[in-house]
Amino acid sequence: MATKKTAKKTASKNSSSKTTAKKTTPKRTTAKTTVKPTTPVAAIETEKQKPSTQTQTVKLRKSYVILIIVIVLLGAILYYFRGLFVAAVVNGQPISRLEVVQQAEKQSGKQTLDTLVRDALIEQEAKKENITVSDQEVNTQITTLQNNLKKQGQTLDQVLAAQGMSEDDLRNLIRLDQLVQKMVAKNVKVKDQEVNDYIAKNKDSLPNTDDATLKKQVKAQLLQQKTNEAVQTWLANLQQKANIVYFVQY
Numbered sequence: 001m002a003t004k005k006t007a008k009k010t011a012s013k014n015s016s017s018k019t020t021a022k023k024t025t026p027k028r029t030t031a032k033t034t035v036k037p038t039t040p041v042a043a044i045e046t047e048k049q050k051p052s053t054q055t056q057t058v059k060l061r062k063s064y065v066i067l068i069i070v071i072v073l074l075g076a077i078l079y080y081f082r083g084l085f086v087a088a089v090v091n092g093q094p095i096s097r098l099e100v101v102q103q104a105e106k107q108s109g110k111q112t113l114d115t116l117v118r119d120a121l122i123e124q125e126a127k128k129e130n131i132t133v134s135d136q137e138v139n140t141q142i143t144t145l146q147n148n149l150k151k152q153g154q155t156l157d158q159v160l161a162a163q164g165m166s167e168d169d170l171r172n173l174i175r176l177d178q179l180v181q182k183m184v185a186k187n188v189k190v191k192d193q194e195v196n197d198y199i200a201k202n203k204d205s206l207p208n209t210d211d212a213t214l215k216k217q218v219k220a221q222l223l224q225q226k227t228n229e230a231v232q233t234w235l236a237n238l239q240q241k242a243n244i245v246y247f248v249q250y
Helices: 002-033 040-049 053-080 097-128 135-151 156-163 167-183 192-201 211-241
Strands: 086-090 093-096
Touching (some): 097 211, 135 167, 156 167
Antiparallel strands (some): 086 093
16 A cells, blocks of 8 residues: 555656646746847858958958059059150259249240230131131242252251241241231232332342342332231231230230
8 A cells, every 4th residue: 555655646746747847848948039040041141241351351452453553554654744744854853844834934925925816816817707728828838938948058847946846837827927918918019109219219229130120029028018017007906906815914
């Protein structure tokens, strides 16, 4: 009988232990739900959100490489176009083009500006009057000049180099001169009486040649003189009528 009672008590205790275990199990489950998931998928997502140190290093290296390339290219460009900034280097000391420009402006700035203003006025007036000069007309003048220089033992290139001019500069000067001749010289006339009067007053200083040649030379000289005077007057009138605003005073 004692044995049966002991067995019942043991069974009762085991039952109580199972009941207690069942009661405490939800508490453990509740405790687990408060822990963050550590599944492989969650871990991967977390790693994706964190930029790797290796990726950052690669990006920094690329940035440095790009920066170095840009610096090298800029240096090459500056060296290639160094003449735009530096006019000369004297024993390692650079002379900038800005200094040259400033000195040139001091010496002949006013003359240069006046020339540019004059050229602009000529161009504008020629456009108004619909007057042009063809390339053929310019080429004819250049050919004549080359022939005259050849007779003197010179070449056009030598003269241009001595004047610090290029052929394009010469062509532009000839074109402007031709425009002026067409607009102004057409109204300039020299009468025969003017030629005779000039010869009579300057007989002693004129070359000894036949009358026809002498009259032709004198007429050409007087025509050029009167043309120059007419051009100066014409330009002065243009400049007086024009709206010119100067921002630099020399």
